Amino acid sequence: MTLNIPTFKLSDGGQIPAVGIGSLLAKGEELAATLTKILQDGYRLIDSAQQYANEVAVGEAVKRSGIDRAEFFITTKVAGVDQGRELVRPGLEASLRRLDMDYVDALLIHWPNPSRGLYVETWEAMLELQSEGLIRHVGVSNFLPGASR
Secondary structure: OOOOOOEEEOOOOOEEEOOOEEOOOOOHHHHHHHHHHHHHOOOOEEEOOHHHOOHHHHHHHHHHHOOOHHHOEEEEEEOHHHOOOOOHHHHHHHHHHHHOOOOEEEEEEOOOOOOOOOHHHHHHHHHHHHHOOOEEEEEEOOOOOOOOO
16 A cells, blocks of 8 residues: 655745654664655655654665655754754754755754744754755744744
8 A cells, every 4th residue: 555645835835745754752773664664655754853863764764665765855853952053054964964865855943942042043044055955945843923032
C-alpha cells in the first residue's frame, strides 16, 4: 500500500505535504528503520530538529528508502543556542552534515526565546541562507500570539 498524501500551498508559493511524521520520540536504528518503512509507504514530510538528536537517523532513512531526496520535505529547526546572526549558519551546516543533505526544505526557529531577543536577526540570517539555496522555506515553531512583545 502506498499513500497518496495531498499538499498545501505555502505562502511563498511552495507546497508541503498535508500529513507527515514527527521524529521527537525515537532515535538511532529504531528511528531509521521505522522511517524507512514509512517513507516507502508514501510519507514524504519528516519533521526533525537538532535538539531531538536524531538528524543522522532521518538522513539514513531517506537514503535507505531508495527514493530520490527531491521527493521529500525535510524540516529541521534552529536550536536556541544557534539563534543570532553569527550562529544560524554553523547550526544549519551542522544539521546538514548530520542529515547528509545539501539543503533542507524548511528551517524553523524552534522556539522564540523572547528573553534573548534574537529571533528577528535569526530570521534575517535564515533568509540569507534561503537565498543561497541551503533552505527552501523558512518558518517558526512554538511561537505564541504576542511572543515578540
